[in-house]
Amino acid sequence: MANATGTMRLKLHIWRQKGPNQSGAIKTYDVTANEHMSFLEMLDVLNQELIGKGEEPVAFDHDCREGICGSCNLVINGVPHGPQRGTTACQLHMRTFKDGDEIWIEPWRAKAFPVIKDLVVDRGAFDRIIAAGGYVSVNTGSAPDANEILIGKADAEEAFGYAACIGCGACVAACKNASAMLFTAAKFAHLQKLPQGRVEADRRAVRMVQQHDAEGFGSCTNQYECEAVCPKEISVTSIARLNAAYRRASLRSVEV
Amino acid sequence: MHLDAKIPSGPIEKKWDTRRFELKLVNPANKRKYRVIVVGTGLAGGSAAATLAELGYHVDAFCFQDSPRRAHSIAAQGGINAAKNYQGDGDSIYRLFYDTVKGGDFRSREANVYRLAQVSVEIIDQCVAQGVPFAREYGGTLDNRSFGGAQVSRTFYARGQTGQQLLIGCYQALERQVDAGRVRMYPRTEMLDVVVIDGHAKGIVTRDLVTGKLQRHYADAVVLATGGYGNVFYLSTNAKNCNVTAAFRAYRRGALFANPCFTQIHPTCIPVSGDYQSKLTLMSESLRNDGRIWVPAKKGDQRAPGQIPEPERDYYLERKYPSFGNLAPRDIASRAAKEACDDGRGIGPGGLGVYLDFADAIQRLGEDEVRSRYGNLFHMYEKITGENPYKVPMRIYPAVHYTMGGLWVDYHLQSTIPGLFVLGEANFSDHGANRLGASALMQGLADGYFVIPYTLGDYLAGQKAGKADTTHAAFAEVENEVRARLQRLLDVNGSRSVDSFHRELGKLMWEECGMARDAAGLQRALDRIPALREEFWGDVRVPGDSADFNQELEKAGRVADFMEFAELMCLDALTRDESCGGHFRTEHQTDDGEAVRDDANFTHVSAWEYKGYGERPVEQREPLVFENVKLAVRSYK
Ligand SMILES: Cc1cc2nc3c(=O)[nH]c(=O)nc-3n(C[C@H](O)[C@H](O)[C@H](O)COP(=O)(O)OP(=O)(O)OC[C@H]3O[C@@H](n4cnc5c(N)ncnc54)[C@H](O)[C@@H]3O)c2cc1C
Ligand code: FES
Numbered sequence: 020m021a022n023a024t025g026t027m028r029l030k031l032h033i034w035r036q037k038g039p040n041q042s043g044a045i046k047t048y049d050v051t052a053n054e055h056m057s058f059l060e061m062l063d064v065l066n067q068e069l070i071g072k073g074e075e076p077v078a079f080d081h082d083c084r085e086g087i088c089g090s091c092n093l094v095i096n097g098v099p100h101g102p103q104r105g106t107t108a109c110q111l112h113m114r115t116f117k118d119g120d121e122i123w124i125e126p127w128r129a130k131a132f133p134v135i136k137d138l139v140v141d142r143g144a145f146d147r148i149i150a151a152g153g154y155v156s157v158n159t160g161s162a163p164d165a166n167e168i169l170i171g172k173a174d175a176e177e178a179f180g181y182a183a184c185i186g187c188g189a190c191v192a193a194c195k196n197a198s199a200m201l202f203t204a205a206k207f208a209h210l211q212k213l214p215q216g217r218v219e220a221d222r223r224a225v226r227m228v229q230q231h232d233a234e235g236f237g238s239c240t241n242q243y244e245c246e247a248v249c250p251k252e253i254s255v256t257s258i259a260r261l262n263a264a265y266r267r268a269s270l271r272s273v274e275v
Numbered sequence: 276m277h278l279d280a281k282i283p284s285g286p287i288e289k290k291w292d293t294r295r296f297e298l299k300l301v302n303p304a305n306k307r308k309y310r311v312i313v314v315g316t317g318l319a320g321g322s323a324a325a326t327l328a329e330l331g332y333h334v335d336a337f338c339f340q341d342s343p344r345r346a347h348s349i350a351a352q353g354g355i356n357a358a359k360n361y362q363g364d365g366d367s368i369y370r371l372f373y374d375t376v377k378g379g380d381f382r383s384r385e386a387n388v389y390r391l392a393q394v395s396v397e398i399i400d401q402c403v404a405q406g407v408p409f410a411r412e413y414g415g416t417l418d419n420r421s422f423g424g425a426q427v428s429r430t431f432y433a434r435g436q437t438g439q440q441l442l443i444g445c446y447q448a449l450e451r452q453v454d455a456g457r458v459r460m461y462p463r464t465e466m467l468d469v470v471v472i473d474g475h476a477k478g479i480v481t482r483d484l485v486t487g488k489l490q491r492h493y494a495d496a497v498v499l500a501t502g503g504y505g506n507v508f509y510l511s512t513n514a515k516n517c518n519v520t521a522a523f524r525a526y527r528r529g530a531l532f533a534n535p536c537f538t539q540i541h542p543t544c545i546p547v548s549g550d551y552q553s554k555l556t557l558m559s560e561s562l563r564n565d566g567r568i569w570v571p572a573k574k575g576d577q578r579a580p581g582q583i584p585e586p587e588r589d590y591y592l593e594r595k596y597p598s599f600g601n602l603a604p605r606d607i608a609s610r611a612a613k614e615a616c617d618d619g620r621g622i623g624p625g626g627l628g629v630y631l632d633f634a635d636a637i638q639r640l641g642e643d644e645v646r647s648r649y650g651n652l653f654h655m656y657e658k659i660t661g662e663n664p665y666k667v668p669m670r671i672y673p674a675v676h677y678t679m680g681g682l683w684v685d686y687h688l689q690s691t692i693p694g695l696f697v698l699g700e701a702n703f704s705d706h707g708a709n710r711l712g713a714s715a716l717m718q719g720l721a722d723g724y725f726v727i728p729y730t731l732g733d734y735l736a737g738q739k740a741g742k743a744d745t746t747h748a749a750f751a752e753v754e755n756e757v758r759a760r761l762q763r764l765l766d767v768n769g770s771r772s773v774d775s776f777h778r779e780l781g782k783l784m785w786e787e788c789g790m791a792r793d794a795a796g797l798q799r800a801l802d803r804i805p806a807l808r809e810e811f812w813g814d815v816r817v818p819g820d821s822a823d824f825n826q827e828l829e830k831a832g833r834v835a836d837f838m839e840f841a842e843l844m845c846l847d848a849l850t851r852d853e854s855c856g857g858h859f860r861t862e863h864q865t866d867d868g869e870a871v872r873d874d875a876n877f878t879h880v881s882a883w884e885y886k887g888y889g890e891r892p893v894e895q896r897e898p899l900v901f902e903n904v905k906l907a908v909r910s911y912k
Binding site: 038053055056057059060063064067069070071073074075076078080081082083084085086087088089090105106110112114135136139141142143145146149150151152153154155156157158159160161162163164165166168169170171172175176178179182183185186209210213215216 | 399410415728818
């Protein structure tokens with residue numbers, strides 16, 4: 020809620036860090052926003068003011084600004100993507116805040132996501148986890164007719180539910196162990212739910228988990244903070260699926 | 276310059292097969308000696324990079340996002356067309372071809388469109404095999420929906436996130452090749468220029484967006500799949516960072532730019548809410564399967580939508596175009612919305628909006644079914660507007676969405692610079708003056724999975740692998756130019772931010788080169804743009820330096836290119852003295868406001884040749900020949 024005119028005066032506490040090897044600190048800024056703005060538009064307003072004053076604007080990742088590309092990644096008042104469930108930071112609107120609020124804005128924090136500048140981090144580890152088997156091995160041009168593979172509506176829907184992951188990394192930021200199990204398992208479960216993906220499931224489970232660990236993500240101790248902050252509300256049942264497959268594959272010592 | 280489109284001879288159904296047989300091949304053992312640069316990892320670039328690597332080429336792939344999975348293709352919502360005829364409702368390759376040529380208002384190249392319709396069928400097979408979770412029927416077969424400009428159901432979809440699911444399939448295929456060591460991926464890397472050696476594209480110069488370092492990359496061929504330029508208007512449905520730089524730099528190096536004025540304004544987007552607005556959000560065309568568009572019949576009717584009884588509503592698309600109704604093509608639906616608002620019957624703030632109403636659908640199908648079809652779109656709408664579309668109609672308005680224009684390419688997708696190929700939204704090839712819904716995803720994947728793997732081989736077979744390297748003088752020259760330009764942007768140190776210039780340019784373009792254009796307005800824009808550009812170069816402020824992660828510097832380079840490109844768009848719009856598709860010249864319309872083409876004088880592609888900064892570019896023409904579809908007045912009545 021804002022005052023009668025829709026304007027809101029806010030105090031922002033933002034993590035500023037010049038580069039990967041410099042130390043950072045919280046800096047405080049006053050900004051006047053409007054309840055119809057998106058959260059990122061509010062940051063745009065701040066940045067325009069900083070540029071006007073000859074200061075460096077706050078660096079943050081964003082692109083689609085509609086909750087699908089997974090670029091934006093802000094910890095807002097201690098919660099990845101902020102207070103609203105099932106919402107990315109770019110979809111958050113200022114009407115969820117009120118005039119006079121103080122807001123803390125920080126980057127994802129995890130050893131495997133080093134800070135590049137201010138609120139921007141390096142999430143390259145996620146691509147490397149996918150490269151370690153998060154795919155179906157099929158070359159272009161060798162596919163059978165699409166309707167030859169029948170997939171029940173419920174299975175397709177469940178697979179879709181896992182495939183909806185946008186790779187933002189909120190799950191890691193929320194986890195006290197900085198585990199990326201929800202991300203890794205979502206990809207695994209998406210492919211395992213479909214006949215096309217089942218063929219390589221064991222090998223995939225082993226390789227993806229190994230890569231996850233090698234990147235320096237922590238292990239999952241079933242806290243489920245990840246599910247609570249996931250903007251796509253991906254279910255932790257995926258983690259159970261991955262764990263089961265991983266155990267099975269390890270017993271059979273799958274060749275990777 | 277003679278533009279040879281290299282269209283194969285023979286009947287249209289045979290052209291692609293004939294050509295594939297004629298194309299030269301690179302033998303498997305030699306493929307790994309060739310290095311190919313692919314700039315862009317959206318559907319077009321991602322599919323090309325993955326497939327070329329599968330074939331054995333060494334691929335260097337680039338994107339400016341932090342991961343290839345975040346290319347703008349991810350945001351596509353509604354679906355992808357294919358002539359599978361799984362619904363048995365009379366679809367065929369010929370019908371998809373015909374609909375696309377007609378939808379494009381007869382300004383596309385027949386042979387390319389026919390090939391697109393042919394390979395559409397294979398795309399769906401490929402995507403399913405990769406694990407793309409398309410919507411299914413209870414029996415397990417694939418489901419379809421309808422899109423504008425078609426009377427059959429040929430659109431495959433994955434809820435309202437089709438682009439995301441297709442791109443993830445493509446990204447996985449790409450990562451598989453990264454894993455195999457055949458693709459080297461350069462994320463957060465921006466291509467700032469093309470290097471042409473002895474008339475052939477042989478490399479690029481990039482900037483590492485994290486360290487600011489400039490780098491030279493050599494290859495035997497360069498593929499651009501860098502997306503569209505809708506953000507020249509500042510506000511559009513495109514992701515914030517979409518830009519024209521890669522295509523424009525190639526244009527400056529000699530690639531012709533075709534039909535730059537052909538832009539698509541999408542009828543159903545969430546209206547602008549204030550001057551802080553940073554982008555516009557699309558509400559997918561698929562919503563028009565079940566939503567009904569209307570405005571009050573009376574001017575200035577201020578009642579809440581629920582208070583306006585049926586007889587006092589004007590369902591104007593259903594009234595004007597009874598056989599296509601709410602599924603009239605985009606250009607037509609957008610203009611009709613503008614007309615209603617210009618007539619004083621618009622709704623919402625400033626009267627710039629129309630209703631998209633689901634009340635009937637909810638009554639007919641139940642709220643749950645509507646939720647299962649469009650849930651994520653309704654959710655998105657509610658988040659942005661704070662209104663619940665299950666209870667009150669959506670408010671929508673047209674917004675810039677897609678660009679049909681792009682670098683000129685021949686049938687092989689090769690630009691006028693040998694060795695420089697252009698795929699996806701970045702080329703001009705298939706959509707004429709208006710793209711049909713769900714056809715951009717199809718085109719991007721057709722280009723990347725099924726066309727370039729053949730045609731690139733033909734070019735490479737004639738090139739000796741690894742002929743030049745990055746020590747060549749041309750690389751040093753281009754790198755120096757790129758460095759000097761970055762420095763110049765930083766050195767201005769003026770008083771206005773990059774965004775303020777971009778907004779001003781966008782507003783000008785929307786007013787003078789948007790949904791309706793006329794000679795006087797275009798001339799005004801052509802007078803104003805060079806002045807605005809001078810102001811930019813004299814007064815822009817870019818903080819920070821170039822040896823650092825510097826988002827303002829990135830934006831500054833892109834806006835500088837938009838400032839030059841905008842002029843080319845207006846010049847093209849002024850030169851094309853007819854209305855066609857999305858290019859609506861108010862001087863050329865019927866009494867009831869339909870576009871009037873001038874086939875005698877404009878049945879051609881306008882391809883522009885760069886002649887130097889501030890110099891007037893030269894227009895080259897590729898005549899369009901229609902041998903299979905009869906040129907006719909497009910009617911959706
Ligand atoms: C909101 C929205 C919804 C849409 N819905 C649909 C739909 O339902 N169906 C449909 O068919 N179409 C739809 N479209 C259109 C469609 O999504 C796009 O036309 C298509 O995805 C473009 O794909 P592309 O591969 O050509 O380019 P993009 O996906 O835009 O990819 C461009 C790539 O190029 C890279 N790049 C650009 N410049 C540089 C540079 N200088 N250096 C390095 N890298 C660079 C980017 O990083 C990116 O990887 C929609 C578009 C929008 C905006
Ligand atoms: S900017 Fe794309 S998800 Fe937020």
